[in-house]
Amino acid sequence: QVQLVESGGGLVQPGGSLRLSCAASGSIFSLIAMGWYRQRPGMQRELVAAISSGGNPNYADSVKGRFTISRDNAKNTVYLKMNSLKPEDTAVYYCNADRPFSSRPLSGVGGDYWGQGTQVTVSS
DSSP: OOOOEEEEEEEEETTTTTTEEEEESSGGGGSSSSEEEOOOOOOOEEEEEOTTSSSOOOEEEETTTEEEEEETTTTEEEEEOSSSSGGGGEEEEEEEEHHHHHHOHHHOOOOOOEEEEEEEEEEE
């Protein structure tokens, strides 16, 4: 079992920045891939960014150059720094994980463990 707790969402103006955090517990954090997914209104959940246990990131095309995913294994935390935010980034953002050595959080399918979600609203 992996428990995930997100924080850092909120309301921001277009062009602004936010940093999301996801604290994980219940597994060996350094061995698990982590992902950030989002669900926009009326749309299916989609992969935004993911990072392997070795620290290799991948991004959706829509956020490349604007978002940065990182991890701190000492703090069991993964981050998503979001810059140049656009109204279309408005969504509930979810942290995702799976068992050690699984690549599912990287794939767009997602692993078995999800956080509760944090709302990001980009609006003037």
